[in-house]
Amino acid sequence: MKLTQIVQAAAMIVFVGCSNINPDGVDVTELRPDERGFVAGLGIESQDLVAIAEKMARSLVGIPEIANAQGQPKIVLEPVLNETRFPINKSLFLDRIRVTLSKNAQGKLVFLSRERIDALEKERELKLSGKVTGGENIKANEFQGADFILTGKLSGISSRGTKGQSEYILYNFQLLDPRTSKIVWEDFAEIKKQGKDDAAYR
Template sequence: MPWKHHMRATACALAGLLLAASTVADARERRPRLENRGGVPARDLDPSEKGLVTGVGIESQDIQAMTNQMARDLIASGFLGRFSTPPRVLIDEQEFRNEGSQIINRRMITQRLLVELNRAAQGKITFVGQRYAGMVARQRDLKREGVTDTGTTGLTQGQAGVDFFLGGAIMTLDSRDPRTGVVQRLNQIAFELVDAETGELAWTGMYEFQRAAAEDVIYR
């Protein structure tokens, strides 16, 4: 009965196709779907200008403005004119305290200030990176044990000491109107260049601004 055998084979083939299609459909259903919901698309923003999400705290444009101003003020103060040899300065967030109500990465401020000062000083300041003291110590040991050569600058008695370090603090004064919900904040950022031998203040600078908003944003 060839005709019956042909029909049976055809039916089996159709059943196999249906099973395969069902398996593919089930697999697709199990895959996570990406939904193209409406909203604000990602865009590039100038960090020196106010962004789309703003509040009453320190933001990107403030970090740029204050570090630029502090670098200009320090260079213009005449501080560097006192030295025939470039002084060694340490800028580190450990001595830059956050005493305000906003959560902020302090290193964003100190690192940018270091870069701006290094650019403006044009070799008149030597900056010390004590955060790398552990790596420097290991390299010194490798040189003295003969594992590596002495490099091109030779050996020193110890790691570079610091003549001055930059300290300071972020401070805020907050107020809120319970009737309108308006939040107001005075932001005050102070910088102090401290003599690492005597504790004397060789230079001070301050950046401050005040903002108000109907509702504050969440800073992280």
């Protein structure tokens, strides 16, 4: 009788070890947006930033308003609006696009600094007041107005469940004409990612 129990117990060890749980996770995979994933999302990473900034800069530099412009169009960057579930450094995308545009546009574009307008105004006032030199050269308000405003919006769809998680992010960028409010140019990029944690975290 005891021998039978021992055999049963040993068999239990073997069979329990062969349980049908699949504890392994699935590595993160990048999918085409039109490809159906088995679940839903991951975050905005540096490779996305670089790829999207490059794509947008290439798309933007070729439009007639920029390519055939008389003189140098002046562009102001407005921080992107983040509607995703990922907190981001909002100026990062536009900074990356600006750098790429500056590199590719070969002096066709001028970017105006508005992020530092307070510091610029302060410096201008210091010059005008004579507290620092250079005020004699300021004849009028020389801060330039923008011909275009470059901005964007990040939107996303997230899902998470027992099967894993996935993320779709739409990166939408626009060049606006502030005089007419016309959308002069618009382009987008989209990325979908999915993955599954190891069982230890599920």
